[in-house]
Amino acid sequence: xxxxxxxxxxxxxxxxxxxxxxxxxxxxxxxxxxxxxxxxxxxxxxxxxxxxxxxxxxxxxxxxxxxxxxxxxxxxxxxxxxxxxxxxxxxxxxxxxxxxxxxxxxxxxxxxxxxxxxxxxxxxxxxxxxxxxxxxxxxxxxxxxxxxxxxxxxxxxxxxxxxxxxxxxxxxxxxxxxxxxxxxxxxxxxxxxxxxxxxxxxxxxxxxxxxxxxxxxxxxxxxxxxxxxxxxxxxxxxxxxxxxxxxxxxxxxxxxxxxx
Amino acid sequence: xxxxxxxxxxxxxxxxxxxxxxxxxxxxxxxxxxxxxxxxxxxxxxxxxxxxxxxxxxxxxxxxxxxxxxxxxxxxxxxxxxxxxxxxxxxxxxxxxxxxxxxxxxxxxxxxxxxxxxxxxxxxxxxxxxxxxxxxxxxxxxxxxxxxxxxxxxxxxxxxxxxxxxxxxxxxxxxxxxxxxxxxxxxxxxxxxxxxxxxxxxxxxxxxxxxxxxxxxxxxxxxxxxxxxxxxxxxxxxxxxxxxxxxxxxxxxxxxxxxxxxxxxxxxxxxxxxxxxxx
Numbered sequence: 001x002x003x004x005x006x007x008x009x010x011x012x013x014x015x016x017x018x019x020x021x022x023x024x025x026x027x028x029x030x031x032x033x034x035x036x037x038x039x040x041x042x043x044x045x046x047x048x049x050x051x052x053x054x055x056x057x058x059x060x061x062x063x064x065x066x067x068x069x070x071x072x073x074x075x076x077x078x079x080x081x082x083x084x085x086x087x088x089x090x091x092x093x094x095x096x097x098x099x100x101x102x103x104x105x106x107x108x109x110x111x112x113x114x115x116x117x118x119x120x121x122x123x124x125x126x127x128x129x130x131x132x133x134x135x136x137x138x139x140x141x142x143x144x145x146x147x148x149x150x151x152x153x154x155x156x157x158x159x160x161x162x163x164x165x166x167x168x169x170x171x172x173x174x175x176x177x178x179x180x181x182x183x184x185x186x187x188x189x190x191x192x193x194x195x196x197x198x199x200x201x202x203x204x205x206x207x208x209x210x211x212x213x214x215x216x217x218x219x220x221x222x223x224x225x226x227x228x229x230x231x232x233x234x235x236x237x238x239x240x241x242x243x244x245x246x247x248x249x250x251x252x253x254x255x256x257x258x259x260x
Numbered sequence: 261x262x263x264x265x266x267x268x269x270x271x272x273x274x275x276x277x278x279x280x281x282x283x284x285x286x287x288x289x290x291x292x293x294x295x296x297x298x299x300x301x302x303x304x305x306x307x308x309x310x311x312x313x314x315x316x317x318x319x320x321x322x323x324x325x326x327x328x329x330x331x332x333x334x335x336x337x338x339x340x341x342x343x344x345x346x347x348x349x350x351x352x353x354x355x356x357x358x359x360x361x362x363x364x365x366x367x368x369x370x371x372x373x374x375x376x377x378x379x380x381x382x383x384x385x386x387x388x389x390x391x392x393x394x395x396x397x398x399x400x401x402x403x404x405x406x407x408x409x410x411x412x413x414x415x416x417x418x419x420x421x422x423x424x425x426x427x428x429x430x431x432x433x434x435x436x437x438x439x440x441x442x443x444x445x446x447x448x449x450x451x452x453x454x455x456x457x458x459x460x461x462x463x464x465x466x467x468x469x470x471x472x473x474x475x476x477x478x479x480x481x482x483x484x485x486x487x488x489x490x491x492x493x494x495x496x497x498x499x500x501x502x503x504x505x506x507x508x509x510x511x512x513x514x515x516x517x518x519x520x521x522x523x524x525x526x527x528x529x530x531x532x533x534x535x536x537x538x539x
Contacts (some may be wrong), residue, residue: 149504172407172491173491176504187390189390
């Protein structure tokens with residue numbers, strides 16, 4: 001595995017710097033040295049599942065006494081949950097539009113920053129038995145395709161890419177998040193799904209990824225921000241900083257993301 | 261719970277039934293009231309947040325109506341399927357002694373306690389394109405069930421049937437078997453006895469079971485989205501529409517939820533007096 005060689009380095013100094021520059025107080029009196037402690041709750045897009053789980057482990061190792069809890073899901077649903085008062089510290093979305101939902105409601109602490117970019121690929125059964133080479137092949141009769149619903153970022157990106165290619169595709173299902181679409185390929189229930197490159201890479205035991213040129217027209221920016229009502233503000237800022245650090249970026253690029 | 265420390269303000273209300281003197285013990289009344297509140301409050305919250313002014317126009321949006329129609333159709337078809345298969349199964353469990361009956365009864369109730377998503381995955385593994393039966397169905401008859409309306413019906417029936425079987429079996433056990441014996445001594449065959457004596461005898465239980473089954477099918481989400489996917493007009497039922505609307509438009513999600521709530525409550529209320537009331 002490519003990702004396996006990526007081993008994070010301790011970023012305690014960075015965490016201290018961030019905690020020191022951040023607002024004091026909060027209801028978690030951080031214990032001395034590392035500046036962070038307690039639980040950091042991170043709401044993150046489903047497509048970040050593998051890379052953020054890994055980053056979370058590294059962050060915990062770098063900040064003893066800190067626990068990272070994740071809530072992975074469709075970005076827009078997560079945004080709704082945050083605006084409805086879910087106790088989250090950090091929000092990482094798969095598209096600026098979903099981040100805007102949170103910032104417009106005044107729930108972000110500071111300005112979100114883009115920490116990763118992702119592109120779509122066509123996920124097919126391993127070895128590509130149907131010989132799918134591009135978006136146009138998805139409209140062949142008898143080809144069942146899963147696409148994300150347009151309400152979630154991977155669906156919006158798919159719509160952009162299909163429009164750019166002038167392909168009129170009728171999928172069999174509009175999945176709620178990218179993992180749902182990928183699962184249908186892994187189960188063999190569909191012949192192809194439009195998913196992120198990173199999701200296809202994470203499932204490379206079961207699926208192969210077919211790159212297609214139009215995906216360059218639908219690149220997703222992933223913004224991250226600490227939240228205004230974070231129960232653990234110091235932890236929130238430290239986690240955001242860690243994701244953007246060299247160690248965090250190394251994990252993300254290892255997973256197939258581009259980093260700015 | 262530390263909340264019980266706040267109990268005193270509620271206490272006077274407890275003692276205000278001097279005439280009847282039923283003396284409901286406080287340790288029962290308090291949790292009972294909390295339990296009621298717990299069940300009713302979220303529904304109240306839904307109604308409070310409902311955008312009543314824009315409700316009519318939101319309801320007539322084609323997406324909402326399509327999902328509602330599909331939900332009503334599939335729930336009704338699923339109930340029909342459950343009646344067709346579930347009533348004989350309930351009769352078998354109630355009336356016939358056979359080895360392993362207790363195991364069969366336990367198996368019937370498994371979908372009741374199984375997380376619906378797990379049910380959906382299980383259905384895929386059997387009826388999916390690569391499933392145990394699905395592959396054969398596809399190759400022999402060209403039938404594929406996932407991502408079709410039939411698939412929605414199947415998923416709903418899988419989750420809802422135990423409700424019907426349990427209700428009907430209970431009714432059959434409660435029914436006096438001597439009526440059936442009398443019919444038999446008067447020369448009625450087994451099938452005639454079943455249709456002319458047994459079924460009318462358990463009609464209230466049957467109806468209650470069917471209503472429960474229908475309501476469960478109407479609310480089905482996990483198995484449906486896993487097995488049948490989500491496509492407007494074909495497999496996107498109301499609960500799926502609610503979930504998807506939640507992604508972008510909280511108000512739309514609330515409106516759809518209120519509709520679903522209204523439909524369920526109306527059906528339950530309309531049928532309550534006639535069939536569901538306890539004998």
